[in-house]
Structures are given as structure tokens and as C-alpha cells.
Amino acid sequence: MFLSNQLNINTPSPEHSLKAAWLEKKALTLTLKRDDLIHPVISGNKWRKLIYALKDAKQNQVQHIISFGGGFSNHLHALGYCCHQLNIKFTAIVRGDYSLNLSPMLNDLLNWQTDVKYVNRITYKKRGDPTYLQQLKEEYPKSLIIPEGGSQLQALKGVAEIITELQQNYDYIVAPVASGGTLAGLIASAAAITPKTQVIGVGVLKGKGYLEELVSSFLPSGVVCNNWQINHDYHFGGYGKTTPELNTFCNDFLSHHSIRVEPVYSGKLCFAVKDLIHNDYFPKSSKILALHTGGLQGAR
Numbered sequence: 001m002f003l004s005n006q007l008n009i010n011t012p013s014p015e016h017s018l019k020a021a022w023l024e025k026k027a028l029t030l031t032l033k034r035d036d037l038i039h040p041v042i043s044g045n046k047w048r049k050l051i052y053a054l055k056d057a058k059q060n061q062v063q064h065i066i067s068f069g070g071g072f073s074n075h076l077h078a079l080g081y082c083c084h085q086l087n088i089k090f091t092a093i094v095r096g097d098y099s100l101n102l103s104p105m106l107n108d109l110l111n112w113q114t115d116v117k118y119v120n121r122i123t124y125k126k127r128g129d130p131t132y133l134q135q136l137k138e139e140y141p142k143s144l145i146i147p148e149g150g151s152q153l154q155a156l157k158g159v160a161e162i163i164t165e166l167q168q169n170y171d172y173i174v175a176p177v178a179s180g181g182t183l184a185g186l187i188a189s190a191a192a193i194t195p196k197t198q199v200i201g202v203g204v205l206k207g208k209g210y211l212e213e214l215v216s217s218f219l220p221s222g223v224v225c226n227n228w229q230i231n232h233d234y235h236f237g238g239y240g241k242t243t244p245e246l247n248t249f250c251n252d253f254l255s256h257h258s259i260r261v262e263p264v265y266s267g268k269l270c271f272a273v274k275d276l277i278h279n280d281y282f283p284k285s286s287k288i289l290a291l292h293t294g295g296l297q298g299a300r
């Protein structure tokens, strides 16, 4: 596809089978879908969520995109890079004022000529509010507004390609959940293509109930999906929070498997999968796929 070529996107991403004594002991197979290898800059699942929005933007000659995120956001980073490469003006509305204390992510955005706007928490809270979005539309006519995390209906179509790319069937697909679009895309696509596959989200923030509602809100209405659930035992205190145990796990994972994971998403995911295996959550001889969503820029 033209856009993927233009941005040097490497899909399909590899399926990497993990070798470890703790897997052999339980007679399970664990495969990592390496969406972290899709691109050196664009974070894996953010590409999946943005591809169709960007395709439409190019097709409709959109010249300005606006979106939202925190000071370390993988979404703003991916979108900022894509807009820079595609010659689209990008306005990033950032929660909190980092102007005197730029994160590496914000530094990259500024190098990519992003128009960065810092807003306080109260304004940021309005990011989904129709009146506020209307105001933005008036302030920036002819712009396209993409929601936080890139999670919107269109995102599901891009995420679905993770499932259509798979080389084999899995009993379980496990992925981290924050703004919900990725899990919703996996659920909808798996329900349609491999209905026996169970999709398990690992909540990376304290969001019992909230995350389920968020994910459900993206699922096609009228289609009953009962192939999924979210586990809330591995948020390690909340979004972006970590512990010495999780940090050690991430370092050990790198030294054992030569695969980098970070404590915000992929580290929590892999920790959760290993712990669930240890606690015999998965029946014997299950085939498990864990989705490495990328996000390594955020750990800088």
C-alpha cells in the first residue's frame, strides 16, 4: 500500500516464539507478535490505529491534524512523525505545561515542526466534549481532529490487520489496554475470523469497569462479543507507575530473550502473561499470543 511504502512500514510484523523453561514446564506455547518492529519511530499499535485515518486524510487532502495526549504520549509521537513525513500540519494538545522541562517525546515533536499547545488538566478533560471540539474546529477550520490515543471507530480496521496477518490460530490473544481502541479492534476481528480465540486485555491503569465500558463503546453495536475480558491485577499502581519488581522484570526479559519491553505497556503485559501462566490460568497446551505494541520511545 502506498502510505505504508512512503513511511517504510514493515508489516506483517513477525511472530516470535519464546523459549523458556517456565513455558516448557507448563506445556504451553507463547508467541510474541512483534509490532514493536513495525517501524523505528512509529510505535506499533499507534500505526495500526492511525493508518486508515491518515489514508483518508491524504485522500481528502487534509492539511492540518489536531490531537491530544500526555507529555510522553506514544500516540502524539507517532502522529507527529507521520504528519511531518506526509507534510501535514500537526497541532498537539498536551496535558500539562512542559515548556520548561521538555520530554524527549516533546523534543522530537518540536523538531518535526509540530505546533505544541499546553493546556491545564481542566481544559484537557474536555477533549471529548462536543462543544470544545466545535470550538477547536472554528479556531482551526478544515482541520481533522483525532481523539486521544488514536482510538476511534476507524482505528478498529487497522488493528484488525493484526489478526488477519497471523500465521496460525491461537487460543488466547493478550494485549495491554489504555484507551481501548487496540483491544476493541482485536476483539471484533477475532470474533469474526477466529471465534474460538479468547482476547484478554491487561489494564495498564486503575480502570476496573471504566476500561470495559470504554472498550465496549468501540465495539460494533448489535454484535455480541463474548470472547473477551480485561484483567486488572497488573497495573502496578496506575498509568505510568512502576515498581522495582517490574523494572527488574523488564531488564531480565531483555537479557533472557533479547527483546526490549518497557514498564508502561509491554512490560506489564509480559509480566502479566508470565504470572498468569505461573498461576495455571491457561489450560494445558494452550497457544498464547501476546501483542508487543511497541512504545519504547516513551521509556526514554
Ligand SMILES: *Cc1c(COP(=O)(O)O)cnc(C)c1O
Pocket (backbone or CB within 6 Å): 043, 045, 046, 074, 075, 149, 151, 176, 177, 178, 179, 180, 181, 182, 183, 265, 266, 293, 294, 295, 296
Ligand atoms: C497506546 C498504547 C497501548 C494502549 O493501546 P490502547 O488502544 O490505547 O488501549 C499499548 N501499548 C503501547 C505501546 C501504546 O503506545
